[in-house]
Amino acid sequence: MSTTASASDAPTGAALRHALExxxxxxxxxxxxxxxxTHISYVALAPPYVYKIKKPVDLGFLDFTTLxxxxxxxxxxxxxxxxxCGRIYEGVVPISMTDDGLRLDDDSNVVEVAVKMQMLPHDDFxxxxxxxxxxxxxxxxxxVDTLxxxxxxRTSTPEIAANGRIDRIWANIRENFEQATSHRDALITHPAYEALQYAAERFMDQHAALFHQRRANGSIVDGHGDLxxxxxxxxxxxxxxxxxIEFTERFRHxxxxxxxxxxxxxxxxxxxxxxxRSFIRGMADAMGDPDLHTLIPFYKSYRAFVRGKVNGMKRSDPDITGEALDACKRDSQRFYQWALRYFINDARPCxxxxxxxxGTGKSTQAQxxxxALGWEVVSSDRVRKTLADVPLHERPDAATRAQLYSADxxxxxxxxxxxxxxxxARNGESTILDATYSRRSTRNALRERLHDVSLQPIFAELTAPDEALRQRLDARTTQSDVVSDARAEDFEMLTARYEAPDALEDARHVRVSAHDDPDTTTLDLLKQLIRVA
Incomplete structure (x- = not known):
């Protein structure tokens, strides 16, 4: 005879994990x-079967708090x-509390339940x-042939198609940002967080007609949700x-x-x-859906943000400690960075x-x-001093500086x-170059070099009033961690040498005021990169 225990008899997470071991x-x-x-379940791999038990958690988007x-x-x-994948499922099995402890596939005093499935060979995932x-x-x-x-x-009923409405898509995006608010600065920079919201809303505004069309043509389906x-x-x-996804239809429709x-x-x-890219080409061809190519970067950003959020949430799980906790932080940061990349260069080198x-704050903004993006910074100041074998944080004497900054x-x-x-770029990696690039000839040389790898650089020019630049250069005399050798006494000479780019020179050129606080400048810079991409 089967019985079900009261809620107070439910095993704790620690007890359940100990029993499963x-x-x-x-x-x-x-x-x-x-x-x-995971953040929502325990999974016991016990060949030839796997048991999956849901944690009694309420995360807002799911509620597993009762048996x-x-x-x-x-x-x-x-x-x-x-x-x-119907062939692997054995059914829902009870877990009972017995005199000898918790027992799987026992219905004498049920305190928990589990999904039981056949174990698939790990190497084939x-x-x-x-x-x-x-x-x-x-x-x-x-x-592709399976999907x-x-x-x-899948039949797209009016109820299912309604989840393709712009307001509902935006509600899901907004919920993600609200749930990730506590991750700002710790896992995602404040400017990146704001820039992502800007980029998502901008994309949806620009492609409103396409989103409406997707609802009408049956592209909103009861899908998988966690592919x-x-x-x-x-x-x-x-x-x-x-x-x-089984816990909410809005993540699967x-x-x-x-x-x-x-x-x-x-x-x-x-x-x-x-x-x-091959997978998406295959899906677009198989479905006769070329609009996939337009929408995929937007939805890849959405998915990367979700992974960043979920990994960030794991940090509050008391069962996750040590290296696993550190991995959650690293993974969260990486996925958040990728979420922003998709609005600038998708997954291609940039x-x-x-x-x-x-004095405009190039190094600050490059960092x-x-x-925000996880790309490597290559600094002209560091490269120059490394080539000359000069210590990075040492400002050499005038004679050495003359040689260091010679034309050669x-x-x-x-x-x-x-x-x-x-x-x-040849290795598929993106780069941030931190350098004055004051000469048109050096900018042209960079364009020619990158043309060899089918790339066109984006020049992000920082500007600030002369007086602000003088003050910043003057402040460097008391700072010990500055690699650049430019100081206030060099201002007039360096300004005279500077050949500002213009629109005729390069359409992929943005100009950003660096007179505000650094975060404001970074946000403006990110928005302009999104617009010029």
Whole structure:
């Protein structure tokens, strides 16, 4: 006879995890046991089965706080995942508290429930194939061949299509930003946070007609909602896609572009943008949907922000400590940086040149861009002194400075900057160049060098009033961490040498006032990069 215990008898997270690590908890003798956790579940890998138990949490977008709710969503998980991976699910099983402790597949005194499924070979998941360097276009083609008919079979009812309304899409985006408010400065810079909101709203305004069209043409479907590499398995038996969103329809009733963007985004972030592009091309062709290409960067940004948010939320989970906690922070920062990148250069290499007269704050803004975007900064001051074997934070005597800033040394310095940017672009990496670029000839030389790798740089010119520049250069005399040798006495000479760019020289040129506080300048710079992209 089965009974259900009261809510007060429900096991604690620590007790549940401890029980899952004990062989005696299982109705068979597993060869090994590995217990992992996410922010919403415990997963026990106990071959030949896997047990997944939902945590009793309320995160706003999901509520698993009662046993009845957890049982309901376990049943929903099986129903929904059977669409793309039905062969692995065994059912919802009870967990009872017995005299010998917690027992799985026991209904004598039920205190918890779990989804029971067959364990799939780990090496065949796409994330494992990627880690081993064997993930291929053929694998992604097989995923396309599985997803395309799945989406075509989905009927977009008026209720489902309503989730493609602009106000509902924006409500989801706004909710993400509200839930990530506490992550500002710790995980995402304040300017990046504001710039992302600006970029998302701008994109939606510019493409309002397309969003309306997607609702009308059946592109909003009851999809997967969490289409990640670790949720896709490919073996001789075919492609199995599981672990969809079961806890809320609004995260699953989405545009097909939104669904497939998650997988594309992870391929980008984990180093295979080529496979990401191949996958999206395949999906667009299979669905006869060329508009996917327009929407994918927007939805990849959305998905990256979600991953940043979720990893950030894990920091408050008492069960996550030590290196795992540090990894959550690193992953959160990386995904937030990628979310912003998608509005500037998608996943393709980019070179941003932070230029301007000495004292405009180039190095400060270059570092701010690095923090916001995760791109490497290559500084002319550092390159110059490294080439000359001069200590970075030492201002040499006048004779040495004359040699250090000679035409020959400047040519070598700027050639090195161009070579580094080109080499990084060839490797698929973006770069921030921090240099005055006062001469039209050096700017032209950079353009020519980057043309070899099919890139056109963006010149971001910082400006400030003369008096502010003099004050900043004068302040350097008391600062010990300054690499630049420019000082107030050099102002007139350096200003006379400066050849400001104009629109005729380069359309990919933005001018940003650096007279305000640094964060305001960074936000303005990011907005202009978004607009010129």
């Amino acid at each position: 004990r062989p005696a908890t299982y109705p068979y003798a597993p060869d090994s046991i590995t217990v992992v956790q 009845a709710r957890r049982r309901h969503y376990c049943e929903e998980e099986i129903r929904l995942n059977s669409r793309l 796409l994330d494992a194939r990627l880690d081993r360097g064997v993930l291929s276009e053929d694998d992604l083609d097989a995923v 395309a008919p799945f989406y075509r079979e 990640r590499l670790e949720h896709v398995h490919r073996s001789a038996q075919g492609v199995c896609i599981y672990d969809c 989405i545009d097909i572009a939104n669904d497939v963007a998650f997988l594309a985004m992870e391929l980008d972030v984990f180093g295979r943008p080529d496979l990401s 070179v941003v040149v932070v230029m301007g007269r000495p 701010a861009l690095r923090d 040394m400047s040519a070598r310095t700027y050639a090195t900057l161009a070579d580094k940017a080109a080499e990084r």
